[in-house]
Amino acid sequence: MPPILLPYNSLPKHYPIAFNLIPQIDKFVEKDYTKEEMKMVNETHKMLHDDSIAITATTVRVPVFRSHAESVYVETADELTVDAVRKAIDAFPGAQVQDNPAEMEYPMPLFTSEKYDCYVGRIRKDLYNPKAINLWVSGDQIRKGAALNALQIAEYMLAHDMIH
Known part of the structure; x- marks a missing residue:
């Protein structure tokens, strides 16, 4: 080949x-x-x-065969704690926290392939900006691609009366 x-x-x-x-x-x-x-x-x-x-x-x-991965920097208006970010991600449908650096547990394409959820780890405060958080995200772009995302966003909007 x-x-x-x-x-x-x-x-x-x-x-x-x-x-x-x-x-x-x-x-x-x-x-x-x-x-x-x-x-x-x-x-x-x-x-x-x-x-x-x-x-x-x-x-x-x-x-890699499947799964996209991203290093994400998020800056917010107010300072957030890592614990608050973990809880928010854990509560969000379709997202799972996989974040235990001490045990070397974090999202990787090899393990997020063929799963519907996106996995978030390496959640940490930015070294220089107290209002910023750094994350590592991995998810199967075929299972959790545009069509499923659109469906889940529409379901969320319907459930929260956001469609006028």
């Missing part, structure tokens, strides 16, 4: 993915961000109905 070469077929240059990380998914667009990175920004603004949310993404091809 020939090696899988990325970032994607129509580009003039390719790299092997095995034993490698490629910091490019799709083609580069405005301001040297990729199409995939801008998709993350635009979809977040659209879903939350707020274009003022500051988002910066770097997408990376990683040699």
Whole structure:
């Protein structure tokens, strides 16, 4: 079997993915961000109905079969405790906390594949900003993709009388 070469077929240059990380998914667009990175920004603004949310993404091809993973930095208006963040994630449908650094327990694509929930770990305060939290998230992009997310958001909105 020939090696899988990325970032994607129509580009003039390719790299092997095995034993490698490629910091490019799709083609580069405005301001040297990729199409995939801008998709993350635009979809977040659209879903939350707020274009003022500051988002910066770097997408990376990683040699796994399934499950996306993200390092997420969240800055809030008020200071939050790690315990409050854990409790909020645990209470959210479709999300599970898997966060025990002392036992080396955190989400990984190998174990989140073929599961419907997203797993969140490495929950910690930012070293320099008291109003910021850092998280590591992993979830199966096929099981927990756009269609299931849309269905769950619609169900939530119906249950909370948010559809007018």
